[in-house]
Structure formats: C-alpha cells, structure tokens
Amino acid sequence: MNDLHGILFAYRSNPHLRELTQPRNTCSVPFGGRYRLIDFMLSNMVNAGITDIGLIVHESYQSLLDHVGSGKDWDLSRKHGGLRILPPFSFAEQNGEYRGALEALSSVSSYLQNIRQEYVILAGGDVIVNLPVSDVFQHHLDSGADITAVCTSRSTGSDPRETIYCTVGANGLITDAAVHPNQPEGCECLQIYIMSKSLLMSLVEHCASHGVTSFSRGVLQGMAHTLRISPYLFQGYAARTHSVRQYFEKSMDLLDPAVRADLFDPRLPIRTKDQSNPSTYYGPDAAAVDSLVADGCIIEGEVDHSILFRGVRVAKGAKVSHCVLMQGSYVGENSTLSYVIGDKNVRVRSNRTLMGHSTYPLAIPKNTEI
C-alpha cells in the first residue's frame, strides 16, 4: 500500500511523567520490557505497508533519535522515502514547544508539499496500540469521509482532562468534540486521523493564517459541520500514559494475557531497536512468576508481578515484586523492591529495601545508584 504517508508527532515531553521524561521525550519512554512508546505507532504504520514516515520532533529528542536511528529496525532505511526526522525548520520566531499539531505541521509545510502519496495518516507517537492501519485506511476510502478519526469505545483509562472525546451524530459522523473535559463524554478519540494530502495542506494553511494551533479545537470542533469526519471505532486495547501512576498501571496491564494477545499479535509484530542480547538466564535458585521478562537478563533471585527490560540483573536473595525495571538495571543480593519503577541503569546495592505503593509507585531516575 503506497498511497498512505505517515506523520508521527513526537514533540511533547509530558511533565507529569516526572522522572521518566527527565532525560527524554514522551515518545521514547521505555515500555513493555523492550519497547519505546514510539515503536507501537511506527510498527503499526510499517505493518500497513507504509514506506514513508515523517517524525516531527521539537525538544529533547536525542534519546528518540538514538532509538530510531536510520529506521533500519523498521525497514525504513530507504534510498527513496523511508523515515525522515523533522526538527523545526521554519519556527525560529517561537520559543517553547509546539502548541498543537497544526502548528507542528505548519512548521514542516515544505516537507508536506513533497509528500508523494495521496493520503496521510497523522498520529501521536505515544499511543500504546496495535492498530490495523490498513483497515482504518479501507474504512476511510469506503466511507467517502473527508477525515477518519480513530476512536475507541473502551476507555484507555487516561485522565479525561488530557483526553479528547467525540460526539457521533445520527448520520454516523462526528458532530462535536470535547477537548480535555472534566468528565468523559462520548467516545474517546485516539487522535489518529486519515485524510487526503490536499485536505491536510489546506487545513494547515487555513489554520496558520487564522492562528489556530490545535487540531482538535480547530478541526474536530471548528469544522465538524463543514467536513465529513467519520469515526473508526477500534475495539482492541489502547492506552496512553499521562502520569507516573498511569505508566505503572499500563505496564501492569501487560501481565493480562488478553492485553498481550491484543498488543503482540504475531501477524502485526511490534518492532524495536535490536540489541543483540542473548537469552535470559534463570539461576538455580531463581523464582520468576507472573512476570514479563526481556532477553539478556540474569535472574538469580525472586521476581513476581513485574516487567523486566533487557539486560536486568536480579542477584541471589533479592526480591522484586510489582516493579518495572528498565534496561540494564541491577538489584543487589538480598535487596527487596516493591512498587518501584527503576529507570535505565539504576543500581540498587545489596541489602537495600525500597517500597512504593500501588497508588504512588516509586520512580527512580536513570543511572541512580542506591
């Protein structure tokens, strides 16, 4: 399918993720044992046969660039097309991050002009979902709508004040949108949209000249009666993480086999940067249960109800329960950790005890030694 072009927004660093977004952009937050948030939407696009993807970045994107590289782990390192990283190039007059998707798009308008496909899919790079993008595209073509917006009837569990809800009218089209309300109303919008390149270009131009920066306010609310905006109702698992607590809850969702079956469908694989780790070794006294464990770990202690990323070491006598331990972290002998999120390369020495709570997991910043 070469008629669809991908645009991913990766310009936000969500401050509510605190320690997790100190060293990085929201889209490069590690998730699910071996992934970064961006891997989900990036893989969804690749799985639909999309060959050209633009990644709009703004600030603190070094970790993201390091992760996606040339795009070769997604087969996007191409002579013609492939992955293009789009830092701001006509945005010198503004300080601070983009105020909305439309502002981000208008700052890369020369890139948009050169898109060789007829249709464009826009998506945030931080949605945790295995979305059949081909189906969404087919829905868009069949419905004859101007814009297709991916919605879900199943709540992603995110804070309504960070979420957009759509109202669907009797004609099956979206008639209104509620942006960041106090209470959920209507179906939740995943902020993934398909439209033609020409419509996108005219929307970007129109909104730039009228000072409209937000896609949801400017288009979903402002043009719901002039454009035909069709909802695509997605039934599978979808999540976003707006806070440390949500990050923890969404991580623990992965211990549910139904959620894993939804997210890790072997026919639509989620790809990530390859790190050439060997298999995980479980020692003679290891006891790992109800946990998701990536490759390259050495487990000699006890692990329960936890997510372990690549290359994590749990020494003898250590007890890890209800934890998320990111790449390369280490738990020393006889240390006990519960409700802890350990960022990359966190080292907990021997005989330490760290306790968080399910309502307030303890997040330890990258490279901390305890």
Added chain:
Amino acid sequence: MKKECIAMLLAGGQGSRLYALTSHIAKPAVPFGGKYRIIDFPLSNCVNSGIDTVGVLTQYRPMELNSYVGNGQPWDLDRLDGGVHILPPYVSSGEKGTWYKGTANAIYQNMGFIELYDPDYVLILSGDHIYKMNYADMLAHHKKEEAACTISVLEVTMEEATRFGIMNVDENDTIYEFEEKPAHPKSNLASMGIYIFTWSKLREYLMADEADEGSSNDFGKNIIPAMLAAGEKMTAYRFHGYWKDVGTIDSLWDANMDLLAPNGSVNLHDTDWPIYARPAGVPPQFMGESARVTHSLVTGGSSISGTVENSVLFHSVTVEEGATVRYSILMPGAVVKAGATVEYAILAEHAAVEEGARVGAPPGGDNWGIAVVAAGVTVGPGRTVPPKAMLTEDLKKEEK
C-alpha cells in the same frame, strides 16, 4: 576494491549426523543457544575481526540459510564494497554445471568471486563450530611466520586426539605432518578446520588439485597433504578458549548445556565481542503464576507456566502448566502441553508434545541417548518417544 583478507565460509555440508534436525535445513542454519544459529558464530567473528567480505558457499537445502543470511544486515555485513554473499554452485557458459565435489572444489569453483577482491590472504571457515576467535590475531601470526598456510589448532587430551585431524609440529609450531584420526597420536594439537592461506599459493594448489582426477578435492585429504609434501611453510596457530564441533546430536546437546555452566562456554554477555543474530522480533517472555524455571535459558516470545530445569528454550516456546522440561533443548515455536514430560531431548522448530505425552528419559539402560522430535512433528496425547529415538512423523493419539 582490493581487500587484504576475505573469508570463505563452507556452509554446504549436509550435516547428516544431525539426522532429523537437518532434514529441511543446512547444518549452519541449525538453531543454537536460545537465540542463534550456528552460522552466527563465524559471521560475528568475521565482523568483530574486521573482515568485511564473506562468501558463504551453500549447496544442501540452502533456502532457509539464504533467507536467514539475507543482505547481512544483522551482522553489519550489508556493505557497498564487500559484505556477505551467498555462493551456490553455478553453470559457466558453454560448460556443464556441477555440484561442489568437495571443500576444495567449492573454493575452486568460486575463484572468480575471490579474485574480484584481489586478496593477499583467504580465510577458510566452516559452519559447524561454536567459538569466539579473533581472526586478525591469526592473520598476524600467518604474516609473521611468512607461512603459505596457517591452521588453527586446539590442545586436546591424547585420548580425544584419536578423534581429530592432528597436526605434528616442531619446536616453532611449524607443521611437518598431518594425521587424520591417528590411533597413536604424536601430538595433541587438533585442527579446528580454520585455515588462512596466502591466496597466490592456494590458487596454485587448487588448480593442481582440480587437474588431478583421483583427488577427492578436499582440504584435509588433498590440499593440506599436497602442500606439506611440497615443503610449503605450514604453521599452527594455537587457540585458547572454548571451541566445540556441533556436528552430532550429542555434541549439539552438550554445547547447548555448556552455556548453562558458569564459564563453561563462550560468554554471550560480553559486549566487546558480541554474537549477532537476525532478530525474531518477538515480545518479552512471559512467566506464568505456576512457572518454575531454574538453571535455564529462556528467550523472547515464550510463555512458560510449567517446570523447566537445566534447559535451553528458544523464542516463542510454550510450556503449559503441569508440564515438565528437563535437560532439553526446545527450538523456536516448540510446544509442551499440560502434563507432558520432556527429558534429555531436542524438540526441533514447531514440534509439539501433546497432553500427557513423554519424550526421552534420564540416562540409563543400554540403548540410551538424546531423543529428537523433528521440526513440525507432533507427539500425540499420552504417547511416548523413547530415549535415542528420532521422531520424523506424527505419533497420533492411540485408538482405544
């Protein structure tokens, strides 16, 4: 462009002593160590040693190996100049094509490929050994000794020496005699099947060997003895470290088990000399509520709810609740269902052991050995695969 040294990897062997495991794939493509295939070791050694041009000579069931090697990207061997190349036998214009007659003939038939790079030296490797080796050190030894041929050797016990090709050397490690599996070995230096030749010399001997109709066109049987007889300078390069030939079911099982012993094998966690593999792209492994996994290697995409001890599990393996796996190797996609027991066995890719079935048994008895279930084969509910058996067809559920 000219290269100082290129590698030629002999990957065409049938691997008949691996029986059921190589019925559909070439030996170098056999899965090893949870994450790898045998060919990952020589390919990774090449790239880690700075050799960026590798010819892979294939012949027997090459499809899976070809698609695995692909353009060489996982090993950083996707190069504009050099890189990895699959070299099957071919037909030259006006001639009749032939299969590779032997290891030396395989190189002879690809002299045209070698000469594209005008190398000073050619490294000959085989695709059935597990080891980590810096070929650059071996090449430095070859150059220092000004040898025509350098053969990498391993010190083995005198007892083991009767099973290897043995190099008899003088006080400078210059080889004066080669004996294949001697009954009374004079030395304990076993050939590892890794050779560096000065290309101009090898070219000469390959031409002469091809002209000799009685020759079996083999490095060990023909080329090395001919060079020795002609008085060429042949030197032994002593290798210290783990090296294992995995050409038989027993040695393949042993070498996998070696990975579980502390310092018992190659160090796969060493980031200074990584072994690369084509990634399977699977999610992390899941340990269920009732999982009991000890002293084992487990790989991504697997889902474990049973008991696993002293075993090596590749990606996407399933061990259901109430199943037991001991001292076994479960290749990608293998399934062990509830109540089944797998001991001292190798389950090849996508083999399935249904409810309550048994495969293999602990050592004991006269005809004991590792049990093997071939790729895609199912052992029906309640059925038994005895030790040393090689199951190549489904065992259906017994009718009552």
